Amino acid sequence: MTKPRSTTISGLGYSLLVLADAGVPAADAIEKAARAAGVPLKRIDLRGKGLEKLYEAPLVLIRPDQYVAWRGSNADAVTLINTIRGIETRTAARRAAS
Numbered sequence: 001m002t003k004p005r006s007t008t009i010s011g012l013g014y015s016l017l018v019l020a021d022a023g024v025p026a027a028d029a030i031e032k033a034a035r036a037a038g039v040p041l042k043r044i045d046l047r048g049k050g051l052e053k054l055y056e057a058p059l060v061l062i063r064p065d066q067y068v069a070w071r072g073s074n075a076d077a078v079t080l081i082n083t084i085r086g087i088e089t090r091t092a093a094r095r096a097a098s
Helices: 021-037 051-055 077-085 087-097
Strands: 014-018 041-045 059-062 068-072
Touching: 014 021, 021 041, 021 059, 021 077, 068 077, 077 087
Parallel strands: 014 041
Antiparallel strands: 014 059, 059 068
């Protein structure tokens, strides 16, 4: 039997795991923000599998290297996508240096 590769879930982009119905509206917004920013994002619907308790959140954003970038139930989608792209971090660093 062949072991599944880690790229089976996310491939070359981010993966947004939807673990509960409560996360669907925020998932829609995150998906839209990622598309607008050109960030590769794959939405994976895993509702009803009991994973919300494991992650303690209805949404989980997984980086391409399989680390959890974010988990929660609600977020400003544009800010979240900019943060994973490093844009918000650079802006905050510039403000701190001023």
